[in-house]
Amino acid sequence: MSRQSNRTTESKKMNSELFTLTYGALVTQLCKDYENDEEVNKQLDKMGYNIGVRLIEDFLARSSVGRCHDFRETADVIAKVAFKMYLGITPSVTNWSPAGDEFSLILESNPLVDFVELPDNHSTLVYSNLLCGVLRGALEMVQMAVDVRFAQDTLRGDNVTEIRMKFIKRIEENLPAGDE
Amino acid sequence: MTVHNLYIFDRNGTCLHYSEWNRKKQAGISKEEEYKLMYGMLFSIRSFVSKMSPLDMKDGFLAFQTSRYKLHYYETPTGVKIVMNTDLGVPNCRDVLHQIYSTLYVEYIVKNPLCPLGETLQSELFSSRLESFIRALPFFSARAG
Numbered sequence: 001m002s003r004q005s006n007r008t009t010e011s012k013k014m015n016s017e018l019f020t021l022t023y024g025a026l027v028t029q030l031c032k033d034y035e036n037d038e039e040v041n042k043q044l045d046k047m048g049y050n051i052g053v054r055l056i057e058d059f060l061a062r063s064s065v066g067r068c069h070d071f072r073e074t075a076d077v078i079a080k081v082a083f084k085m086y087l088g089i090t091p092s093v094t095n096w097s098p099a100g101d102e103f104s105l106i107l108e109s110n111p112l113v114d115f116v117e118l119p120d121n122h123s124t125l126v127y128s129n130l131l132c133g134v135l136r137g138a139l140e141m142v143q144m145a146v147d148v149r150f151a152q153d154t155l156r157g158d159n160v161t162e163i164r165m166k167f168i169k170r171i172e173e174n175l176p177a178g179d180e
Numbered sequence: 181m182t183v184h185n186l187y188i189f190d191r192n193g194t195c196l197h198y199s200e201w202n203r204k205k206q207a208g209i210s211k212e213e214e215y216k217l218m219y220g221m222l223f224s225i226r227s228f229v230s231k232m233s234p235l236d237m238k239d240g241f242l243a244f245q246t247s248r249y250k251l252h253y254y255e256t257p258t259g260v261k262i263v264m265n266t267d268l269g270v271p272n273c274r275d276v277l278h279q280i281y282s283t284l285y286v287e288y289i290v291k292n293p294l295c296p297l298g299e300t301l302q303s304e305l306f307s308s309r310l311e312s313f314i315r316a317l318p319f320f321s322a323r324a325g
Contacts, residue, residue: 053297054290054291054297056258057256057260057285057286057290058286058290058291060256060257060258060281060282060286061281061282061283061286062282066238066239066257067238067257069236141191141258141259142257142258143257143259173191173259
């Protein structure tokens with residue numbers, strides 16, 4: 001009990017190299033465990049999703065951010081507050097679709113790939129796919145279904161890393177069945 | 181001043197946690213029934229209140245009171261709902277409820293990977309922390325009724 005007695009909600013610093021290397025070890029192990037890159041991508045997304053559904057609670061507890069009124073506000077909060085808080089970077093929000101339901105996060109640098117070079121036999125691996133899962137999971141918890149994918153990746157020779165997010169629908173809360 | 185009881189619901193209406201302190205009269209129905217009715221009422225108030233609101237709502241409804249007790253309500257964007265019943269002398273409890281969410285629920289339940297979400301909470305650590313948190317509140321007093 002005493003071990004946990006001085007826990008607070010303040011953020012603690014963590015060595016970024018340790019973080020990067022840990023993530024690398026995780027992806028490497030997945031590559032060993034699964035036959036093909038597609039499967040690894042899927043697993044990363046799934047893990048990210050499970051992280052996201054819990055991380056959002058931490059995010060809400062720590063930041064004073066309330067419910068967003070539109071997708072643009074959501075985009076801003078993700079880029080300026082969430083990415084800053086958890087990865088220490090602030091991606092820029094651009095490439096809005098005319099309907100305002102789709103945008104891109106441009107990451108100048110991606111801390112997950114600091115030491116990474118993709119070998120030729122992993123050409124379809126989306127190395128940082130965990131991030132997509134995290135975003136999807138977190139937003140689902142605040143009643144937003146979104147589609148998240150990597151559009152560009154510096155690991156594949158692009159100049160920047162681009163995460164494309166598309167708003168699908170609002171998830172309505174329903175009264176649990178069996179209530180009168 | 182005193183605290184009567186506290187409910188925590190998740191987004192699906194499952195009662196994750198219930199505890200009570202100075203509750204002298206029971207509702208006369210099973211606890212499950214009570215949770216359901218409580219959640220149903222909150223759900224209805226919430227949706228009606230937002231329909232009636234002249235402007236877009238921000239925080240939703242915060243509290244209501246009867247001649248005997250006051251119900252304090254706090255909801256996070258993820259749909260976690262914390263409900264605390266107190267007597268009438270207790271002032272606005274938003275901060276207290278937010279603290280229960282951020283320093284207890286998130287710290288001991290959400291961050292504990294072995295605690296399944298969406299089920300009744302089994303964590304003793306959480307219960308005991310909550311217990312001492314409530315007992316330490318300035319308006320918690322066992323004497324009052």
